[in-house]
Amino acid sequence: MRPFSEEAIERPQLTVEAARILREKADVVARATTSAQYDEVVVAVIRDDLSFGGVWILARQHLALQIDAVEDEGGWSLTFSPNTPAARIEQRCDELASIAQRRGEIMRRWLERHTM
Numbered sequence: 621m622r623p624f625s626e627e628a629i630e631r632p633q634l635t636v637e638a639a640r641i642l643r644e645k646a647d648v649v650a651r652a653t654t655s656a657q658y659d660e661v662v663v664a665v666i667r668d669d670l671s672f673g674g675v676w677i678l679a680r681q682h683l684a685l686q687i688d689a690v691e692d693e694g695g696w697s698l699t700f701s702p703n704t705p706a707a708r709i710e711q712r713c714d715e716l717a718s719i720a721q722r723r724g725e726i727m728r729r730w731l732e733r734h735t736m
Contacts, residue, residue: 623734624727632724636717638666638696643713646706649675656702663687664709668694 642649642664649664652675656662661680665673673695678686683699691697698712 624731629724629727629731632720632727634670635696635720636724637670639713639717639720641670641672642666642696642698643710643717645672645675646709646713649700649709650704650706652677653700653702653704658702660702662700662702662704663690664698664700665690666696673697 645664649662652664653662656677659680660677661683663676663678665676667673673690676686676690678690687697698709698716700709700712
């Protein structure tokens with residue numbers, strides 16, 4: 621029995637790709653953040669097929685209830701505050717990709733050590 625499913629093994633690389641796609645849309649997301657009010661959150665979505673799913677402005681107070689309406693099952697989303705500059709959005713995407721890359725490397729090393 622494998623300790624990780626095929627989906628779990630593939631997920632880090634898919635996350636790296638999702639972060640790259642979202643990074644390419646940083647200007648679109650940044651423009652949306654200029655429309656958000658102090659009590660709102662901007663949610664950028666990448667669908668499970670790695671297509672850009674759009675940007676939504678949601679009330680911070682109802683985020684937990686509204687997020688299901690915009691997230692794609694198996695996809696990715698990142699939240700941003702009002703007036704987040706494109707450079708910060710790019711930085712967050714880079715951080716997400718870096719974390720995913722490390723997670724994938726850890727899983728591969730574990731499998732190498734524990735697979736005969």
